Amino acid sequence: xxxxxxxxxxxxxxxxxxxxxxxxxxxxxxxxxxxxxxDEATLRRKVSEIESAFxxxxxxxxxxxxxxxxxxPSVIRTFAGEGIMFDLTAPSELQFVTRAGGSAxxxxxxxxxxxxSEYEEVIGLGVRRIVVASHNGLANLSEAAARSxxxxxxxxRVNPEVHVHAELRGSMGHGKFGLQFNGGSRDSAFSVLKxxxxxxxxxxxxxxxxxxxxxxxxACYAEAxxxxxxxxxxxxxxxxxxxxxxxxxxGGLPVSYGRRVPSPRxxxxxxxxxxxxxxxxxxxxxxxxAESGRFLTAESTVLVCxxxxxxxxxxxxxxxxxAGYHMLLDSALLRHEYPVEVVPGGRYAQQKMAxxxxxxxxxxxxxxxxxxxxxxxxxxxxxxFRDVGAYSIVLNMPFHSQPRPFVLMRTNDGTYRVARKxxxxxxxxxxxxxxxxND
Ligand SMILES: Cc1ncc(COP(=O)(O)O)c(C=O)c1O
Numbered sequence: 001x002x003x004x005x006x007x008x009x010x011x012x013x014x015x016x017x018x019x020x021x022x023x024x025x026x027x028x029x030x031x032x033x034x035x036x037x038x039d040e041a042t043l044r045r046k047v048s049e050i051e052s053a054f055x056x057x058x059x060x061x062x063x064x065x066x067x068x069x070x071x072x073p074s075v076i077r078t079f080a081g082e083g084i085m086f087d088l089t090a091p092s093e094l095q096f097v098t099r100a101g102g103s104a105x106x107x108x109x110x111x112x113x114x115x116x117s118e119y120e121e122v123i124g125l126g127v128r129r130i131v132v133a134s135h136n137g138l139a140n141l142s143e144a145a146a147r148s149x150x151x152x153x154x155x156x157r158v159n160p161e162v163h164v165h166a167e168l169r170g171s172m173g174h175g176k177f178g179l180q181f182n183g184g185s186r187d188s189a190f191s192v193l194k195x196x197x198x199x200x201x202x203x204x205x206x207x208x209x210x211x212x213x214x215x216x217x218x219a220c221y222a223e224a225x226x227x228x229x230x231x232x233x234x235x236x237x238x239x240x241x242x243x244x245x246x247x248x249x250x251g252g253l254p255v256s257y258g259r260r261v262p263s264p265r266x267x268x269x270x271x272x273x274x275x276x277x278x279x280x281x282x283x284x285x286x287x288x289x290a291e292s293g294r295f296l297t298a299e300s301t302v303l304v305c306x307x308x309x310x311x312x313x314x315x316x317x318x319x320x321x322x323a324g325y326h327m328l329l330d331s332a333l334l335r336h337e338y339p340v341e342v343v344p345g346g347r348y349a350q351q352k353m354a355x356x357x358x359x360x361x362x363x364x365x366x367x368x369x370x371x372x373x374x375x376x377x378x379x380x381x382x383x384x385f386r387d388v389g390a391y392s393i394v395l396n397m398p399f400h401s402q403p404r405p406f407v408l409m410r411t412n413d414g415t416y417r418v419a420r421k422x423x424x425x426x427x428x429x430x431x432x433x434x435x436x437x438n439d
Contacts, residue, residue, distance in 0.1 A: 015256065015299065016039075016042060016299040016300075016302075016386055016387060017039035017041070017042050017299075017300065017302070017410070019037060019039075019302070019384075019410070021343050021344050021382075023416070024037075024304055024343055024382055024384065025343075025382065027304070027408060027416060028304060028306065028382060031405075031406040031408065031418075031422065032405075032406075032422070033304060033305050033306040033322055033323075033382070033405075034303055034304060034305035034306075034321075034322055034323040034327060034405045035303075035304050035405050035406040035407070035408055035422070036301055036302070036303055036304075036327075036388070036389075036393055036405060036406070036407040036408065036420075037301065037302050037303075037304060037407075037408045037409070037410065037416075038072070038074070038075065038300050038301045038389060038407065038408070038409045038410070038419060039300050039301070039409075039410050040074075040078055040300075040409055040410060040411050040412050041410075041412055042299055042300035043075060043078045043079065043296065043297065043300045044078065044082060044412070046292075046295060046296045046297075046299065046300070047063055047079065047082045047084055047296065049263070049264050049265075050063045050253065050264045050290060050292060050295070050296075051063060052265075053263070053264035053265040053267070053268035053269075054264075054268050054272065054288065054290070056268075056272045056276075057268075057272050057275055057276065057288055058275075058276045058279050058285065059275075059279055059285040059286050059287060059288055060285070060286075060287040060288070061287070061288050061289075061290070062084065062085050062287060062288070062289050062290075063084045063085065063289075063290055063291075063292065063296075064084060064085035064086060064087040064108055064248070064289050064290070064291045064292070065079045065084055065085070065086050065087065065291075065292065065293065065296055066087040066251050066291050066292060066293030066296075067086055067087065067088055067089075067093045067096065067097060067293070068087075068089055068093070068293055068391075068394075069293025069294055069296070069297050069298075069389075069390040069391055069394070070293070070297040070301075070389055070390060070391075070393055070394055071093060071096050071394055072393070072394075072407055072419055072420055073096060073099065073100040073419075074100075074407075074409050074417075074419035074420075075297060075300075075389075075419070076096060076097055076100035076101070076102060077100045077101045077102075079102070079296070080097070080100060080101040080102040080103075080106075081101070084106070085106045085107065085108060085289065086102055086106055086107050086108070087107075087108050087110060087251070087291040087293075088107050088108070088109050088110070088122075088127075089109075089110055089111060089112060090111075090118075091118055091121045091122055091125070094107065094109070094122055094125055094127065095125075098125065098126075103126070104122075104125050104126030104127050104128075105126065105128070107122075107127045107129060108129050108131060108155070108208070108248060108289065108291070109122050109127045109129065109130045109131065110130075110131040110133070110157060110208065110210075111130075111131075111133075111137065112133075112176075114132065114133065114134060114136065114137030114140055114141070115140055116140040116143050116144050119140055119141050119143075119144035119145070120144045120147060120148065123144055123145065123148045123150055123152065124148065128150065128151070128152055128153055129152075129153045129155065129205060129246075130152055130153070130154055130155070131154075131155040131156070131157045131208045131248070132154055132155070132156060132157065132192060132196075133156075133157035133177065133178050133179055134179070134187055134192075135186040135187050135191065135192060135195075138154070138192050138195055138196065141154065141202070142199055142201060142202060145201050145202060146201050151201070151202075151203055152201075152202055152203065153203050153204075153205035153245075153246075154196050154202045154203065154204060154205055155205045155206050155207060155208045155246060155248065156179065156189050156192055156193055156196070156204075156206075156207055156208070157177070157178040157179060157207075157208045157209065157210075158178050158179055158180075158181060158189045158207055158208070158209050158228060158231070159174070159175070159177055159178030159179060159180060159209065160178075160181075160209055160211075160223070160224035160227045160228060161180070161227075162211060162220050162223045162224050162227070163220070164211045164212045164215055164217070164220045164252075165215070165216055165217045165220070177210065178208075178209060178210070179192060181227065181231045182231075189207075189231065190231075190235055190238075193235060193239070193242075194239055197239060197242055204242055204243070205245050205246050206244045206245050206246035206247050206248070206286060206287075207228060207232075207244065207246075207247055207248070208247075208248040208250065209224055209228070209248075209249065209250050210250025210251055210252070210291070211224060211250060211252050212252055213251060213252055213293075213294055214252065214254045214255065214261075214294060215252035215253070215254060216254050216261050216262060217262075218262055218266065218267045218270035218271060219270070221249060221267065221270070221271050222270060222271055222274055224249075225249075225271060225274050225275065225278065226274070228247075229278055229281055232244065232281075232282065233281065241283075243282075243283075243284060244282045244284075244286050245286055245287065246286055246287045246288075246289060247275075247278070247286050247287070247288055247289070248288075248289040248290075248291065249288070249289070249290055249291075250290075250291050251290075251291040251292050251293055251294070251295075252292075252294075253267060253290070253292050253294065253295035254294070254295065255294055255295055255298040255299060255387055255390070256299075256387075257298075257336070257337060257338065257339065257369065257387050258337070258339040258369045258370070258371035258372075258386075258387075259369075259371075264295070275288060293390055293391070294390040294391065296390075297389040297390045298387045298388070298389045298390040299386075299387050299389065300389045301387075301388050301389030301393060302384050302385060302386050302388060303323060303327060303328060303338075303384070303385040303388045303393075304382055304383075304384050305321040305322050305323035305382070305383050305385070306321060306322050306380065306381070306382055306383065307319055307320065307321055307342070307377050307378060307379050307380065307381050307382075307383055308320050308321065308322050308358070308379065309379060310377065310378070310379055315351065315352050316351070316352045316353070316354050317351045317352065317353050317354070317377075318353075318354045318356055319353060319354065319355050319356065319374060319377040319383075320356050320357075320358065321355065321356070321357060321358070321383050322358050323357055323358065323383075323385070324357030324358045324359040324361075324364050324399070324400075324402070325357055325359065325361075325363060325364050325366075326357075326359060326396065326397050326398070326399040326400070326402055327392070327393075327396045327402075327404075327405065328366070328385060328388060328392045329391075329392050329395040329396075329397075330391060330392045330395075331366050331367060331392070332363040332364065335367050336367065336392075337367045337368065337369035337372075338366070338369065338385045338386060338387055338388055339369050339371045339372055339385075339386045339387060340355060340366065340368060340369070340372040340373070340374055340383060340384065340385050340386070341372065341373045341374070341383070341384050341386070342373060342374050342375070342376045342377045342381055342382070342383055342384075343381065343382040343383070343384055344376065344381070345373055345375070345376045346375050346376015346377070346378070347375050347376060353368070353374055353375075353377070355368055355372075355374055355383070358400070358402075359399060359400055360400070361399075366385075393407070398423075398428055398432065401425070401428065401432075403422060403423035403424055403425055403427070403428045404420075404422065404423045404428075405422050405423075406418060406420065406421065406422035407419045407420035
């Protein structure tokens with residue numbers, strides 16, 4: 001087995017783990033194709049890339065892993081081992097984190113549903129840092145906190161209504177997420193903040209915003225921070241002094257997917273000066289939290305599948321693989337271009353190529369990035385999709401009665417272990433209702 005630390009970048013030129021052809025074929029014969037393969041060293045490296053980007057920030061800086069991007073227990077355990085925080089949206093995510101070695105102390109809990117029962121459940125499991133995004137949500141949290149007797153550190157999720165150039169936007173035009181700063185209604189950051197400050201059972205912790213995913217323009221964060229600063233100063237004039245202990249700038253750090261995008265250092269250098277002046281204008285050091293799901297996990301993982309058929313249709317050579325969008329959903333949903341390579345590679349294709357999956361669905365055609373190298377495709381060869389560790393991997397569904405594949409992990413010592421067992425047809429049949437047939 002190879003030493004992962006000495007591996008160069010892949011043939012596609014994409015930075016990320018390189019696995020030897022021999023290892024990929026050995027794993028294919030042991031676990032069958034398709035399979036996902038995660039590199040632990042890359043997960044850990046991504047944490048330090050974010051942490052080192054913010055070393056010039058004058059306060060404390062913490063990275064929070066957004067578990068929604070990939071809730072594989074081995075991935076969570078790796079991040080728990082790095083001592084980072086967790087950004088969670090559901091009680092079941094909390095169960096995953098605590099069972100995989102993380103602690104409830106390290107959680108920022110940001111619900112969409114904001115129900116009393118949900119808050120009771122997570123408070124009961126030890127969560128003490130909760131983000132609210134509606135008047136009803138705050139009333140529910142306040143009730144759940146009172147019933148539990150625990151002191152909850154409450155953050156207010158604002159929606160700074162910034163135009164974001166991102167694959168998935170969560171700010172301007174997305175009233176689903178966060179509160180407007182002002183406005184006469186009860187659902188504004190101002191009125192929710194006022195209620196928190198006057199509630200002795202709650203402790204105001206700070207602010208949270210999330211602008212979107214794959215945010216490629218750091219200026220969006222700068223604009224959001226500017227608006228937040230103005231809001232805090234104006235709210236203090238009306239409500240008196242309140243401390244901001246934590247500022248959570250949400251997720252969105254982009255992944256290259258074979259293109260040039262700003263690195264965490266580029267993003268941080270655009271806003272660290274501004275954050276340091278917020279320390280002055282907020283009148284004290286605060287903890288800065290940057291959440292990340294995509295950046296922390298995407299590059300770590302490849303999907304390995306096999307060419308099962310090739311045919312000519314007009315000018316085009318169709319290459320069929322035994323994967324499909326049921327395991328790379330963003331390729332169909334967002335027309336996302338994952339860098340792809342054939343292993344072992346061959347000559348560049350002279351001909352027009354189409355890379356298609358095994359599903360009987362016209363959407364099951366993979367958009368091919370300019371960095372992709374599928375020239376040497378032949379039946380029986382392996383095809384590797386890179387940067388697939390975020391979102392797609394957990395949106396994996398059993399369309400066409402396709403059992404979920406194995407997830408394997410190359411650990412830091414270069415050995416391979418199973419991180420999720422592949423489903424067999426018996427298990428899938430039972431899970432899909434086969435075991436109810438005789439009820
Ligand atoms: C509140 C919140 N934080 C963080 C994230 C993670 O975003 P990303 O994976 O782009 O870093 C999301 C993603 O939807 C989110 O909703």
